[in-house]
Amino acid sequence: MGNPSYAPIRDHAAIGDGRTVALVALDGTIDWLCLPDLDSAGVFGSLLDARSGGAFALAPEVPFEAGRHYLSATNVVVTEFATSTGTVRVTDAMTLPDGGLSPARELCRRIEVVSGHVPMRWEVRPAFGFGQDRTAFGTRSGVPVATAGNLALAVNAWGAGEPRVSGSAIEGRFLARTDATIALSVAHQEPLVLPTRADVEGRLASTIEFWRGWAASSLYAGPWRDAVQRSALALKLLVFSPSGAVAAAPTTSLPESLGGERNWDYRFCWVRDSAFTLSAFLHLGYADEADAFFWWLMHASQLTHPHLEVLYRLDGGIGAPERALPLSGYEGSRPVRVGNSAVRQLQLDIYGDLLQAAWMYAAAGRRIDPEIARRLEEIADLVCDLWTEPDSGIWEVRSEPRHFTQSKMMCWVALDRAIRLAEDGHVNGTVDRWRSERTAIGSFIESRCWSEDERAYVRSAGSEELDAAVLLGALFGYREPDDPSMIGTIEAIGRELGHGPFIDRYSGGDGLAGSEGAFLACSFWFVEALARAGRTARASALMSELVSHANDVGLYAEEIDPVNGAFLGNFPQALTHLALISAAVALGDEGSAGDGGPR
């Protein structure tokens, strides 16, 4: 074992428990798991350093062919390994507590013999602290345990051979003739719970039951039911249950271009995603998750009020100092970053996202209490003061700030939603000022951000570049999607940023070297914009094509190489799945009276 190659990003499935997420590659290797939480340091991180990153491998010792799927309507993955001597089925899950005494975190791998017999080998090679922490190995009650700092990881094996410590790994071999189970029990505060096999398998069964019940409560019944359900389940994996925050992705530094420097840590909650997040939860019928997210957002943003940070830590804290880890990076893509210095940028669009989220929250029948109302009023006042500033925009460019069109549009949206909240009696405040500034923003956009040559809204004031984020102007109601100016913009983006069903983020530079793949969220926004503009046949066709480009278990990364279909960027990515849900809802709404998207 210890294969120094990297599994394609596309080859991964995600499992999780609401606190952390593991990625399982098609070859049976778990090459990503941070402990104890999603934003903690990695213990299995061979995705970012194949030699020293740590992994949990489990596969036949003989040549095999693997195929897999999620157990229907769950976040439990089943991989079938077919060999010349037989077939085994491995069920992988992060189990959920069941009321009994359970480990702080538990990763279960159940091996079932489908036919014949299969020689199997497994190896748990932890690399605590992204490989920077010293690991000690020992046994407790006969169970091998690896410890580093306050983390302890026990390897329980039943019917899976005699575990033994070998160098910096715990490993075992067995001939699979009957079913077996391996469970990793994790403690971040002693004592470590060593479960029985019956306990683990009982928790696996109740975990499957939970996910099926959660998925069944979705209200979506449109034509993309499977894709929407998988997206909702992926989104739920990214909900950090101790706080209600939604992580943008469970990984860091999966590259946007192989071998390049566009490698970022996404294990934070971006305000940018808030409107789509709330919209998805509300439209799919997950009202509790929607309320929890909005409460968290308003609580987290309290310390910096009325200013918003671009992103917040999952515990609600501010500050995410960026540093590089001494890891070789996915396929040599360095630096490997933890933390994200985009937190210090001025990004004006996020004010529109927050006020849009507040407006949706109120429109869904929730009461805006006086304290939240006061804060929303102060945020709207701040937008009046700030909108004339250049900013780094939704794409967090690291070049000089500019007057990005989408930022101005979202400032317009912020004030428009504040006015609507006031008109509905949810807030008071300086409504006349909000109205006049909204008009001023509109004038700026129309006079400075429109290109007669392109017949489209451009990327920034005075430029001739295009930006797919401007589609959000249609989705959030800056202009009606069937307005000629938006139709022109949609067509220009499709023409100049499109590659088949895929859409690039923008044309022009961003202060970084290299290029990147097509941006999947933009591709779904394009579908939604077409749908809302009444071009449903084209939108449906593109949607079908995009859905067919998910990986074998229905997940998406941030970007895709339009030439070979390889996934790029962090995985699985919340924004992509949120955009898919929004597009599917919009297509379902077309022709009905509702306005089901993020508008």
Place this chain on the structure above:
Amino acid sequence: MGGLAGTLVLTTILRASTELRLTRMDLPFLLGTALTPSRPAAKALGYLAHFGFGVLFALGYYLLFVSLDRSGPVLGAVLGVAHGLFAGTALVNVLLPVVHPRMGSGFSSSKTVTMLEAPGFMMLNYGRATPLVSLVAHVAYGAIVGTFVEFGAR
């Protein structure tokens, strides 16, 4: 009376700290949301509960003063330090999330929907200045209770 006065000052310090963006901690709101999911109702109920606990804790202080056969603002402040540390390390950090039906904790999982994030050790999740703010507020509370008991004993 000492308990009410002490709680009034403690609450004022915490509230002022919130407005000054030093902390996101709102103890009455934390207590109130244990009773109701309605944000406005939680505020009202929370303040009632908060003052009730303030009086109860003052009773505890009083019993300690009696058992030590001395009181006063300095001893009260010392007890306030212990009270503040206990609140930050065990009471609000460990015990409250366990009994609070809407608060996340180390035991939360995908099965739970968290309406309030867990405070964390020394309530640091609510802002880096939270331990200091909490300690200052509790010291003030203890000093006031100690002063009232000392004057009451004369």
